[in-house]
Amino acid sequence: MKFGGTSLEDEQAFQRVARIVSSNQSSNLVVIVSAMSGVTNALIKGFQRAGQGEASEALQTLERHFERHLKVISHLSATLREKMIVVIEQSRNEIIELLAHVSASRKTSSQPMDAMASHGERLSAKLLTSVLEEYGIPASYVDARLCIITNAEHGCAKPFLEETCRQTRAELQPLLKAKTVPVLGGFIGASKDGVTTTLGRGSSDYSATLISAALGAREVQIWTDVDGVMTADPDLVTSASTVSQLSYEEAAELARLGASVLHSKMIEPVVDQKIPVRILNSRAPERSGTLIWAGAEKTTQAVRAIANKTNLIRIDITSTPEFVANGFLGAIRNIFDRHYTQMEIVATSEVGISFACEEAGALSSLVQDLQQLGSVETKSRQAIISCVGDGVQSVDNSGKLLNILSEIDPALTWQNKSSHSLISMVDEDCVGPVVRQIHQGLFERGK
């Protein structure tokens, strides 16, 4: 069971989580948690502020969050509360030391940044362990850095699967045998030499599926603040409904294309063993949520959900028709790979190709390299809107679907470079209205 930051925002939320764990106690459970909502952002911001020489101002902005942690444990028994006060104080002291160090060196490198960011998950996991104990649930905090072993790419470390599997089993199986619930922070790991790493923003979901795969879990449950994966981002479309089932391919595609309820890498670890993943609402645990599994029912609806991804840049590259027809795409892919930048093709023509990629730091050197292949134009503040579903795959469906989509908005052009999605690019400011319009056309007709 993984509980996201939105399910751990305050004392009541921790109680809700404890009740959910308690009602599933008969299963052999492992609990993975994110930091309390807003804490990772605050830690990263504080770290950056300290890098400008403002360590005490940075600490000031974090005090509110230490208070939030203290409030969570305010009604625990005296012994547990005292133990947790010490834990929070220890973490605060380590953070003060980190801030002072960064402030003195004025260097915000990614290694101490990971050490800083790791405190959110380490604290919430320790706090939840004590809340579970208060509920009479035998629980034990496990340092995730002993389980998830990664390379040293700080900020987006990649797990070594064999080591992670071996370590996870060694740390967790004895506890499970003893009917004790291990509680771990997601998001964090350690390199082979024991230095703290993080797996990328929002990656507690990924930690949960990695650990589940290592243990051969029967099921993964991702508990969040919405009823499951919805037909569109519920922040944009209030009428979005819960998707009851998704195949692994659909879920992975939605995650990749921006449905932030799922982390982009979380599906990968569970596919081989066909471990089902359930997305559930911690505020309404009785609802059935979304089941992601190998047996997802085929529907007549070609599109299961609409995803959107913002903060992108569009890159248009034009060259000669001969080059575009021969080797152009391969050369472009090599350049993106060399710059560790993921891209989506959003339009193609005889004389060029257009891509979308994230507005990352090293973009100018990527563009410089691309200029060797043709003339390059860029446009920022762009977004991708995607229609995702296994039904998109069939040519028949796709033709029909493209007609429907062009009726909904004739101005949009669609690309189907993957068999599970159609994607289109729009200005970031148009995302809300366009997604609502497509949602209405695909899911609300006749309602």
Ligand code: ADP
């Ligand atoms: P957690 O803290 O539980 O990891 P996240 O904020 O990462 O929660 O993910 C849940 C949020 O994802 C929802 O509150 C919603 O705003 C957003 N979201 C975006 N697209 C979708 C979608 N298709 N279905 C459900 N939620 C979505």
Ligand code: ASP
């Ligand atoms: N706390 C981390 C983040 O905010 C990881 C997560 O929430 O999954 O990115």
Ligand code: MG
């Ligand atoms: Mg999340």
